[in-house]
Amino acid sequence: MKKVMMGNHAISYGATLSRVQVIAAYPITPQTQVVELLSEIVADQKLKAEFIKVESEHSAMAACIGASSAGARAFTATSAQGLALMHELLHWAAGARLPIVMANINRAMAPPWTIWSDQNDSLSQRDTGWMQFYCQSNQEVLDSVIIAYKVAEKVLMPVMIILDAFSLSHTYESVDIPDQALVDKYLPPFDYKYKLDVQNPHTYGGLTTPEWYMEFRIKMHEAMDQALVEIKKEAVAFKKVFGRYYDTVDPYMVDDAETVLVTSGTAASTARYAVDQLRAKGNKVGNLRMRVLRPFPFADVREQLKNAKKVIIVDRDISYGYHGIWAQEVKSALYGHSQVPVWNFIAGLGGRDIFPETFYDIIAQVGKKKKPDQELYWVEVKK
Amino acid sequence: MAKDRKKIDFKKMEELPPMVMSLRSMAANPTGSWRNLKPVIDLSQCIQCTICWKFCPDAAIDWIDDNPVINLDFCKGCGICAEECPKKCIEMIKEGK
Numbered sequence: 001m002k003k004v005m006m007g008n009h010a011i012s013y014g015a016t017l018s019r020v021q022v023i024a025a026y027p028i029t030p031q032t033q034v035v036e037l038l039s040e041i042v043a044d045q046k047l048k049a050e051f052i053k054v055e056s057e058h059s060a061m062a063a064c065i066g067a068s069s070a071g072a073r074a075f076t077a078t079s080a081q082g083l084a085l086m087h088e089l090l091h092w093a094a095g096a097r098l099p100i101v102m103a104n105i106n107r108a109m110a111p112p113w114t115i116w117s118d119q120n121d122s123l124s125q126r127d128t129g130w131m132q133f134y135c136q137s138n139q140e141v142l143d144s145v146i147i148a149y150k151v152a153e154k155v156l157m158p159v160m161i162i163l164d165a166f167s168l169s170h171t172y173e174s175v176d177i178p179d180q181a182l183v184d185k186y187l188p189p190f191d192y193k194y195k196l197d198v199q200n201p202h203t204y205g206g207l208t209t210p211e212w213y214m215e216f217r218i219k220m221h222e223a224m225d226q227a228l229v230e231i232k233k234e235a236v237a238f239k240k241v242f243g244r245y246y247d248t249v250d251p252y253m254v255d256d257a258e259t260v261l262v263t264s265g266t267a268a269s270t271a272r273y274a275v276d277q278l279r280a281k282g283n284k285v286g287n288l289r290m291r292v293l294r295p296f297p298f299a300d301v302r303e304q305l306k307n308a309k310k311v312i313i314v315d316r317d318i319s320y321g322y323h324g325i326w327a328q329e330v331k332s333a334l335y336g337h338s339q340v341p342v343w344n345f346i347a348g349l350g351g352r353d354i355f356p357e358t359f360y361d362i363i364a365q366v367g368k369k370k371k372p373d374q375e376l377y378w379v380e381v382k383k
Numbered sequence: 384m385a386k387d388r389k390k391i392d393f394k395k396m397e398e399l400p401p402m403v404m405s406l407r408s409m410a411a412n413p414t415g416s417w418r419n420l421k422p423v424i425d426l427s428q429c430i431q432c433t434i435c436w437k438f439c440p441d442a443a444i445d446w447i448d449d450n451p452v453i454n455l456d457f458c459k460g461c462g463i464c465a466e467e468c469p470k471k472c473i474e475m476i477k478e479g480k
Contacts (some may be wrong), residue, residue, distance in 0.1 A: 097401040194401065
């Protein structure tokens with residue numbers, strides 16, 4: 001069934017179709033509608049779930065950790081300061097190997113106080129052991145929630161589904177709501193081997209000496225390597241049932257492109273419009289949309305960028321005193337494998353719009369240069 | 384009282400569960416030497432309410448023959464049992480006295 005809905009409600013539908021059993025969340029703009037709709041769905045008894053109202057995002061994640069430890073399918077959603085407040089427990093959820101799924105609506109970090117989009121909130125949580133899937137359409141948001149549980153429960157690592165504030169969270173698009181029976185078949189109930197059980201009591205997360213700590217970390221890393229295999233496998237399996245395909249990266253006219261614009265989130269759809277316009281004028285440009293940040297798809301990135309003469313990474317985020325975070329990730333994948341020059345542009349922080357003109361400006365700035373003459377470039381900033 | 388002090392050990396990495404569970408690392412880590420105050424229970428006043436047993440953050444109180452017994456190998460002397468005892472029949476006494 002098709003329905004016109006905002007990105008936030010696409011998350012709620014994704015969670016409902018996944019038959020989540022425990023939802024614990026604290027409201028924050030621009031995430032609020034996610035849990036607002038879920039609370040209504042639970043109250044109307046259309047979803048058999050516990051909806052736990054909590055006093056902070058830290059508590060929301062703590063409740064999800066408890067629920068997931070008991071074998072329940074747990075869900076939450078947040079943004080920016082809320083995600084930052086969860087930070088300690090993000091490590092805990094991953095270290096305890098709990099397949100929690102959370103939506104994060106990208107909102108720029110304060111101060112200065114803001115509610116608009118950029119990716120610094122989620123990218124700051126890069127090293128917590130959470131998978132991160134960046135979406136560009138409401139359909140992808142809904143589908144990604146279902147796929148996230150499938151992958152998470154296979155490898156026992158949590159997943160963050162990420163979408164831009166307002167340009168996706170509050171933008172209405174036509175979304176196909178998959179048939180519940182098909183989702184049930186694709187995503188069977190979660191049977192957690194290590195769950196809390198009064199008949200077989202255990203303590204979890206106890207003191208671990210240097211003798212074994214490192215091996216637990218190796219296991220997490222191996223689980224992430226396996227997650228990459230599962231994501232690629234589920235891309236095919238999901239397409240077979242639902243007709244839509246979600247890989248780690250999403251290329252657009254990359255094969256014969258001399259210049260590849262690397263973007264993530266909704267900036268990709270604008271980049272693709274710009275690519276069409278630039279191609280019409282004979283400029284061979286392509287777009288590579290990064291969908292998965294962790295586990296990082298090294299091989300896919302190298303493969304997609306192997307023919308490029310120039311790579312331009314447009315970041316809606318910045319690591320102060322370094323590069324954009326995506327630039328640092330993509331560059332590290334290319335190092336030792338490719339001699340292609342890489343430019344890094346920072347655009348659209350704090351919800352500043354990224355227009356097709358933004359990309360024309362970037363392409364013009366790179367021009368005929370053979371290599372970058374600065375570590376990073378700011379685009380469309382006031383002089 | 385005789386608690387199993389053996390910590391669970393592994394020979395190989397494959398034996399490890401994905402997350403830390405019931406390693407019993409604290410069982411092999413007696414913390415009684417941290418203590419400078421020792422709880423002493425006056426059993427003649429004790430009403431066997433089990434509150435001290437429930438509140439002990441180190442599970443260092445055993446319940447033996449309907450009475451609380453402090454496990455001094457693990458008791459850190461925090462005094463929570465004495466604070467919570469409704470009959471005030473647990474006294475914290477300076478170690479070495």
